[in-house]
Amino acid sequence: MRGTKKDYYEILGVPRNATKEQIDAAFAKLAMKWHPDRVPPEKKEEAERKFKEISEAYSVLSDPEKRKLYDMGVDPESGMPGGGTAYDFSGMGIEEILEQIFGRNFGGFGGFGFEDIFGDVFGGRRREKAREEDLDVHVDVELSLEEIVKGTTREIRYTRRVLCPTCKGEGIVNPRTCSVCGGRGRVRQHQRTFFGVFVMERTCPNCKGTGVSGETCSTCGGKGYVEEEVEREFAIPAGVLGGQKVVYRNMGHVGRYGTGRLVIHVREKPHPKYERRDRDVIYTVEIGPARAALGGEIEITDLRGEKIRVKVPRGVQHGEIFARVEGRGIPDPKGGKGGDLLIRARIKVPTRLSREEEELYRKLLKLEGLP
Numbered sequence: 001m002r003g004t005k006k007d008y009y010e011i012l013g014v015p016r017n018a019t020k021e022q023i024d025a026a027f028a029k030l031a032m033k034w035h036p037d038r039v040p041p042e043k044k045e046e047a048e049r050k051f052k053e054i055s056e057a058y059s060v061l062s063d064p065e066k067r068k069l070y071d072m073g074v075d076p077e078s079g080m081p082g083g084g085t086a087y088d089f090s091g092m093g094i095e096e097i098l099e100q101i102f103g104r105n106f107g108g109f110g111g112f113g114f115e116d117i118f119g120d121v122f123g124g125r126r127r128e129k130a131r132e133e134d135l136d137v138h139v140d141v142e143l144s145l146e147e148i149v150k151g152t153t154r155e156i157r158y159t160r161r162v163l164c165p166t167c168k169g170e171g172i173v174n175p176r177t178c179s180v181c182g183g184r185g186r187v188r189q190h191q192r193t194f195f196g197v198f199v200m201e202r203t204c205p206n207c208k209g210t211g212v213s214g215e216t217c218s219t220c221g222g223k224g225y226v227e228e229e230v231e232r233e234f235a236i237p238a239g240v241l242g243g244q245k246v247v248y249r250n251m252g253h254v255g256r257y258g259t260g261r262l263v264i265h266v267r268e269k270p271h272p273k274y275e276r277r278d279r280d281v282i283y284t285v286e287i288g289p290a291r292a293a294l295g296g297e298i299e300i301t302d303l304r305g306e307k308i309r310v311k312v313p314r315g316v317q318h319g320e321i322f323a324r325v326e327g328r329g330i331p332d333p334k335g336g337k338g339g340d341l342l343i344r345a346r347i348k349v350p351t352r353l354s355r356e357e358e359e360l361y362r363k364l365l366k367l368e369g370l371p
């Protein structure tokens with residue numbers, strides 16, 4: 001009756017009295033097999049054709065109305081006004097497609113979740129890639145404020161992975177086509193689920209998806225990499241603060257698809273005399289009562305070790321920041337305006353007096369009168 005029309009039941013491989021669930025499961029199975037993203041490049045064209053065919057069959061058979069018309073011999077395309085395809089899967093990833101078919105219910109049956117069933121299929125490559133990308137080596141260095149101000153170098157020792165010189169990262173020597181997957185890199189696995197038996201494709205455990213197997217490389221024990229000790233001096237530019245990092249490209253692990261970075265995390269040693277406030281540094285200077293009352297000039301040493309003379313105003317108070325020396329704080333490694341040096345007074349009252357001081361303080365006290 002359908003003449004040259006395609007047999008949708010045959011395309012999906014389901015009986016004519018198939019339930020909706022059987023149709024869903026059959027389509028899911030075929031979609032996983034023929035999704036254009038899931039085939040090798042030379043099969044892409046064939047897959048695109050097949051995928052279109054099964055999508056069309058599914059869009060008709062999964063829709064009760066269309067299926068009825070189809071069973072009566074009406075061409076669902078011409079027989080249904082405005083009847084495009086119920087599902088347009090073109091350009092969708094397989095995961096999206098399956099989610100659309102099975103929806104949220106999919107995870108709810110029989111105690112297995114979407115991830116359990118499809119985890120290996122979908123997650124495998126992603127996880128592999130993430131592992132490949134995780135090639136950075138992280139180290140901590142602790143710097144004093146003097147080092148931060150001037151910049152410094154540090155001898156850093158660390159271990160990194162480099163591609164095995166024998167197998168060039170393959171983990172095997174004398175490679176040949178994998179006998180388990182026949183070189184496809186993927187193997188099929190049957191999985192019984194609520195929707196029937198799924199044929200799953202997963203990464204071949206023998207060749208780990210590469211399609212080749214061989215003898216395990218004895219240099220690296222099959223890991224594909226060997227460890228290398230790096231001992232080198234690294235410069236840390238002036239102005240990198242605690243909590244910031246300095247990154248050296250291509251000094252991290254060497255993977256098959258790239259080389260990671262060495263990330264130096266800077267920590268900051270507390271300083272006994274200087275305190276950092278963003279890029280400004282505060283130096284606390286001890287000032288005696290007479291100097292505090294009369295003011296004058298003092299000499300201090302900044303974090304670069306240079307001597308600076310600063311004016312103390314008359315009547316400076318304890319804890320007061322009384323001077324700011326521009327540009328003597330922490331420089332900005334990006335070339336912006338650096339911080340300043342701030343000077344704070346700590347009034348130091350003598351605890352032991354000479355006879356002369358004692359006399360003078362008594363005179364002062366008389367002048368102050370009773371509080």
Ligand SMILES: [Zn+2]
Pocket residue numbers: 164165166167168169170171172217218219220221222223224225
């Ligand atoms: Zn090796």
Ligand SMILES: [Zn+2]
Pocket residue numbers: 178179180181182183184185186204205206207208209210211212
């Ligand atoms: Zn294999």
